[in-house]
Amino acid sequence: MILLGSLVNGLAIVVGSLLGAILRNISETMKDTVTKGIGLGVLALGIQMSFKTSSFIVILISLCIGAMIGEGIALEDKMNSFGLTLEKRYAKPGSNFAEGFVTASLIFVIGSMGIIGAIESGVANNHQILFTKAVMDGFLSIMLTATLGMGVLFSAVPVMLYQGIIAILASVLMRYIPKELLDLLMREISAIGGLMMLGIGLNIMGVTKIRVSNYLPGILILILIVTVQFYM
Template identity: 85%
Template sequence: MILFGSLVNGAAIIFGSLLGSVLRNISEQMKDTVTKGIGLGVLVLGIQMAFKTSSFIIILISLCLGAMLGEALGIEDKMNNFGLVLEKRYAKPGSNFAEGFVTASLIFLIGSMGIIGAIESGVSANHQTLLTKAVMDGFMSIMLTATLGVGVLFSAVPVFLYEGIIALLASVLMRYIPSDLLNLLMEEISAIGGLMILGIGLNIMGMTKIRVSNFLPGIFILIGIVTVLFYK
């Protein structure tokens, strides 16, 4: 089921928001500890995915070229600026609902994990990344709802639509790719995605601040390199 990961992600946000509306008095210390726990889990997932590659040199080249292109295009800055525009437009003073909805949507949507996970779901029906993201978003929605209110719950809708559309597009494109090439691409996409997810985990842990979104062009560069080498 192509949309399984997207559905679970949306359901986790809804469940977490309902739980967060009951648990209104979550301490900052608890929030920090839970967030660090999420970070540890994401680190493990990233390492696990990164080892799937059969050619680490190609992954490294794609990642570095992608980073150069991402920085030149300012992908991370544009995504953050878009988030700020939405926040100013909809999160008006005195409107906790709008603030909760916009803030949660930005947190759950802006980033590479949803894109990578949705591509995996669409191409190979591998939902591991989206299921991990669902756990993360579920716990985050508990904490956000406790702080910002029930508007967080409705962020499940754009999350499902965003991830679902990417998964469906990926599933259509896969029909035109030979199975051997498709299997090879999925191994390498999982590997480069794992490195990006590792960066997300380090950011969540507060150990560094990696501009992970700027690595996203590396996925398309990787697809190009692997495809050329496959037909060579």
């Protein structure tokens, strides 16, 4: 079952969010300290991932073009709008439901583990990477929900869709992609994802308000550039 890893990952987020809702009465100082600790962890992960690139120029070009596309189509605004729609339906007015949904979705979706794990699920029916990611996301969703509210729970949906689609595509397409190109793509995707994780970490800590969602098209631009370079 190639979707097992994605389903387990989504279930872990749901369970973690429900536990986080129960723990929402913990003190604000504890929430703040733990949340900033999560931010530091995300920063460290982002730094680690970003150094995997073999060409920072390609990463920066992809990131900038992706940012222009993201701003042009107002990607972050659309994500926030979707979160606000869910907030009106499922949350109390004035809550930070949308922020929780967008922040958690970005944290759980961006990163090499989700991509590589989904590919492993699709190609080899091996779910170990996604099972490991599920444990990490489950614990992280507890604190995110305790801090940002039940919007975090709904992030399980894009996580399952994103990883599930990659797993299905991988099962069909990866047999036609040279291993050298696949390894190169995974390394560069991890690097550009690391830069986005840095932005997320800074946002979590309250240092910046970077519109990270608008950088996401940069991943597609990066795949295009790397593929063209590989065959030149």
